[in-house]
Amino acid sequence: MPLSGYGDLLRRQSEENTTSFSWDQITPSEKLEWxxxxxxxxxxxxxxxxxYTKPESTDKAAIALIRYPSKYKQDDPNWRGPVLYNPGGPGDSGVKFVHRLGEFFSTIVGEEFDHIGFDPRGVGFTLPQVGVLQNGSPEQLLWTVGRPQAVSASDDTLARNYNQYQILGDLAAKRANETARVVSTAFVARDMLKITEAFGREKLQYWGLSYGTFLGVTFASMFPDKVERLLIDAVVDADDYIAGKWMNNIVDADKSLKLSYAACVASTKCALHEDSIEKVSARIDALVAKLRNLPLVVMDEAGSSYGTIDASQVRAGILNMLYSPYGRTAAYLEMFALLETGDGAAVYQALYANASTPSQFTCPAGNESAPVDPFSPPEALPEMLPAIACGDAHPVKTTFEQLKGIFAVMSNKSSLADTWWLPVPCTGWKLTAAEAYRGPWTGNTSHPLLVIGNTADPVTSLWAAKKMAKGYKDAVVLTQDSGGHSSTAALSKCTWKYIRDYFLNGTLPPPNTVCNIESEIFPSDATKPVAKREAYSQEEHARFSRATEIRRRANLSIQPPHIRESRLPIY
Known part of the structure; x- marks a missing residue:
């Protein structure tokens, strides 16, 4: 499969970017040429x-990589090799992730390492793309505008989403039979080993979040003797993932929701402050019912930005809030309070100010290409997630009636089941990967895994972290006592110290270790008693302070699939 035909994607560069860098300036090489x-x-x-199943073939994929370099050269004995990162998805850009957070990772994990972001197959600036929908085309615009809504949006929303993915699956079978075969997680695991070996190292060092944990355990099972450090954070239930149903993700979503509502009850700073969780919940339920009956029309003074806010957006917003509750709860509940009064202007501005005309759909003058930041790929194409996740999974033959049953089961697990649309995509996907690793989820790894789970993660439960850790010899689960998706959702000196010790020294936390956090959903006005000072050195305190500031500037968060980033603060 040649790499030609993708130049338009690589040539679209941001007019705001201060560098002259362009991906198409780089010729793909079998050696790492930086x-x-x-x-x-x-x-x-x-x-x-x-x-990889055709060793006789000379066809190549071109993996886009970015490197936040170690302060040491590779020939320096203090250099500790590369650490690879995957932010999740599937479909999220590792290039974007490390471009935003390379300094943070260097501060927490160590300056001794090179910190490497890469776009997995089918994602971002890595080629070839899956190629079902042409990037920047009117067809893609229609699919982007028609993205899945909360299944409670209307009586026929689930049926429409189901049919949408039947069509996408049929299109993929006609247009992308070859490319969709080569974007599997198993192939990406092999790519990670190739990248590691290109640095002159034999064993992988890796930090994977969310879907990146599935990539991590896939690598650990395929190459157990090639693990030097492997951290999985916000762990996916691999058995549920390869079933293609995504039913177990939200088992702790209500626990996470209660955490935010309890903080609102405890703080008069909360815009929906009431004296009980039930009363806060009732106000939001009433708002959803009101908007379901009649969505709110909004328009700015110039008439350049306009639209509606409906019940499904509020429902999806609740889940989005829970991904990063320490930064989003106050802002989202304030928005909901404004919507109660019929004021939607500020809410629409906050959520969609930068999204009314996506840059990849802006028609340039003349023959120029539409600008795209070389470190921020175009918004994830609709086929990215199913091509990877459904290609990894066993074939899914779920009928619409069976799909309704799946949502009924999930509704018994969580009140937010209607916001979790991911059981739908694989129902229409008809292609499978050239190589798909589907277990067993075991391995006598050359170094034990560090596994991190939050006590109230809305979409990857602590239960899944403990389940997956059992299959890997001497793996240890570190529990972070917080809400949010992944350990990065909150500030925790304790967690950061264990991560640093793991990568630098290979040491693991004692079994059953629980780390507290420094983040608060609503900062308290009360004078707190002086807590016992934890045993951190002056150097460690300085490092944590620096990492906290970097994190704030980077606006660190993990987004739900297909949720646009907004201007809202993260913490």
Missing amino acids: HPCGDPFLCARFAVPLD
């Missing part, structure tokens, strides 16, 4: 076999 791409970053396009 090019400056904005100080201090280096970028490369790494040529790997397109299809």
